[in-house]
Amino acid sequence: MKRTLFSLLSLALPFAAMAAPPAAPEEHVAVNFSHDLPNVPGKKLTAVEVTYPPGGASAPHHHAGSAFIYAYVVSGSIVSEVNGGGEHTYKAGESFYETPGSAHQVSRNGSKTEPAKLLAVFVVDSQDTHLTTPDH
Template sequence: MTIRSLIGATAATLAIATAIPAAAHDLGETVTPHFEKAIPNIPGKKLSTLIVDYAPGGASLPHNHAKSAFIFAYVLSGEIESKVNDGPTQTYRAGESWYEPPASAHLVSRNASRTKPAKLLAVIVADSDEKELTTTIKQD
């Protein structure tokens, strides 16, 4: 099984799963948690997945990720612009992915299109006792 078919199967499974109520934000994003489970062979770690839906022109506020959170992001549809830490702003299209190391600053995360929606799957491995996976960066 390839990573693409695995992600496709995971996305299809998530799409038919009973969703936890989504959190809407003012900038045109909706975050829907789908799965969280302790990793049985890695004590003290959990795996979480969520879907981020971006309306046309939608964006996430700049945020920090938890010190223990390793994140794999996969674009399900549309195009997403992302900037992590001091890296360049990059555009990822459906079927493309990136990762974010623990304690990253996610400075740009937005739909690259002003006319079409975009959707992202985030897979997160973090400490089991980690309560906040993201914290908004205060803008002065």
């Protein structure tokens, strides 16, 4: 009996280790600014600061259908993939954009040892309250 139990555990342990890899630390998101655009009725501008701890990442997500996004890497490096276009690493001082309705498959800190910070500026319909929705 002991030998059979040991054999079963020996077979099961490798599968248990593969089942749930440790999750990356999550990002911290803070709205820095949000205001209706008086010269563009029905639109607002919202600036969001995203801070990634070392090894941190965002879950795959998509943005509001009306959202045009300008992203600027403030510090560190950010690895991003939008709409299946392949991963690209952006370093401090570099920027990229996302068109309305984009799917963001990858958004993570490019470093396992240093934090990273991104400023995302959204131009979005005023009634859109959810700028980001996780993909499940």
